[in-house]
Amino acid sequence: MKIKLDMSSSIPIYVQLRNQIVMGIAKGELQVGDYLPTVRQMAQDSGINVMTVNKAYSILKSEGFIEIDRRFGAKICPRKDSSFEFREKLEEELSLIIAESELKGIDKNDFFEMCKSIYDRINIVSVKGCEV
Amino acid sequence: MKIKLDMSSSIPIYVQLRNQIVMGIAKGELQVGDYLPTVRQMAQDSGINVMTVNKAYSILKSEGFIEIDRRFGAKICPRKDSSFEFREKLEEELSLIIAESELKGIDKNDFFEMCKSIYDRINIVSVKGCEV
DNA sequence: ACTTATTTCATATACAATATATGCAAAATT
DNA sequence: AATTTTGCATATATTGTATATGAAATAAGT
Numbered sequence A, B: 001m002k003i004k005l006d007m008s009s010s011i012p013i014y015v016q017l018r019n020q021i022v023m024g025i026a027k028g029e030l031q032v033g034d035y036l037p038t039v040r041q042m043a044q045d046s047g048i049n050v051m052t053v054n055k056a057y058s059i060l061k062s063e064g065f066i067e068i069d070r071r072f073g074a075k076i077c078p079r080k081d082s083s084f085e086f087r088e089k090l091e092e093e094l095s096l097i098i099a100e101s102e103l104k105g106i107d108k109n110d111f112f113e114m115c116k117s118i119y120d121r122i123n124i125v126s127v128k129g130c131e132v
Numbered sequence C: 001a002c003t004t005a006t007t008t009c010a011t012a013t014a015c016a017a018t019a020t021a022t023g024c025a026a027a028a029t030t
Numbered sequence D: 001a002a003t004t005t006t007g008c009a010t011a012t013a014t015t016g017t018a019t020a021t022g023a024a025a026t027a028a029g030t
Helices: A013-026 A039-046 A050-062 A084-103 A108-122 B013-026 B039-046 B050-062 B084-103 B108-122
Strands: A066-069 A073-076 B066-069 B073-076
Touching: A013 A050, A013 B084, A039 A050, A050 A066, A050 A073, A084 A108, A084 B013, A084 B084, A084 B108, A108 B084, A108 B108, B013 B050, B039 B050, B050 B066, B050 B073, B084 B108
Parallel strands: none
Antiparallel strands: A066 A073, B066 B073
8 A cells, every 4th residue: 555644734744644544454455464564665666764654654554544563564454443441532532523513514414424425435345454 | 611621632732622622612612702721821720841732722813713912812713614624634633533433333323313413412513613 | 082891812930741862671582 | 594574663743622810801790
């Protein structure tokens, strides 16, 4: 997959990288069991520092999207999360986005149409959880 | 409305404040034409610095949720935004959230149920845009 | 017109987060 | 055991966040 980083964005570089990898997994561009480029390779390809890549990978690891081993690097390995905490955090994020949408003139129907369109357009694949 | 700031959160204080004010407007707790507390008052009530409050209000102003005048302070005055840019940004945020949800095991139906529940629970009011 | 009161805004500083450069540690392969 | 290749640790510079303080703007009162 192709990583595009916007150096002028207010979103930190490591967050942009993290986000694009998550999107890549969801779209099936990165498959369970695939390996990400090494931190050195990704840094070189993207024109950023290895430690910045390492930060993104670290976060993805702690969020449960990848597993890292020192010899082989970062493997796509998403873990489901049915915890109350995850769900609560998601609801909070969605609540804010819904509030903003409403205030900006995007009503409930429009919002749902947008979500449907996203599910269709991005072609989110059903991803098997990672079995150990 | 009651502002609650989590000083241990990774979300910057000014962002938390901004978010809660947006939620407050969407829920009708803050009405079009209402005035927010002055930056000094809000700072005192919340136990933070006036400049931190000022940053939040500044952002709300530039995002088009409030209007500020020097004499009277910050007035709730949300402006609709039908621009392509706003919509595009919203779709991008939603895309990422949808991708994460899917990877964490929350499928499309579940996601839509959650959104419905949010619309119902938060009781988002239809907010009249601010007429000048 | 001038003064007062009350508000936001500007400036400066300390601390935290981000991004980087470099070398160390771990682990499989040779 | 040595080599290779990988992530990880440490240190530093820059930028963002949070704060303290005073200046500027503006309506109301005298």
